[in-house]
Amino acid sequence: MSNTLRTVQRILNKKSLDIVGYFNPDGSDNVYSKVRTILLIGPKEPYFWDLFKKSREYKDDKENPLDRWSKKTIEEIAIKLNARSFFPFAAPFQPFIDWAKKCSTMGSSPVRLLVHKEKGLFISFRGALGLNEYIESPNNSKDICTPCEKPCLTACPVNALNQDGYDVTRCKEFLNKPGGQECRNGCLVRRSCPYGQNLRLRDQSNFHMRAFLSD
Ligand code: SF4
């Protein structure tokens, strides 16, 4: 890991955030040309949730607390680093999924979701930092799923998420039934992945599921 990445990670640690991957953008990425390296930032679980729950945004009872906290926190870090900040939930919207696939740490899973080599199917992004420094990204050698028995393909009790993709309506219908309680504690497909399956707290999964169901 380069010295710059170590420095950034030290700053992120204070907010329970992680560099989950990085890549060198080209013309197709439509970002300011001085940006030579983009770091994707995700929660450092399981510590992240306790830190976020103490924040003003979590307690103020207004909309989108996690997005507001993420924007404030990552913008502050970007200023410290003389970097640019990007967010998956705020304009100008950036193609975070495409960006993730350019990182050596992430790839596509058999259920068509992103999978991360340590965080598995629970990979998520709170934002990204664009650095002017060029930090060469490692070659893409993603064989995360090749040696796996692929429990993700059959873990959904109602077949809403499999090799054919994600049937959101079917998933939501099940989540709203009494039998969906275990899924409300965390998607069984995501939890079936051997990578990162114990990192996300039940309380955090409940929070995301409530937001998903209220959409
Ligand atoms: S939350 Fe449950 S129903 Fe929805 S995709 Fe995941 S396992 Fe299937």
Ligand code: SF4
């Ligand atoms: S369960 Fe196995 S095949 Fe499925 S995403 Fe995780 S590592 Fe890949």
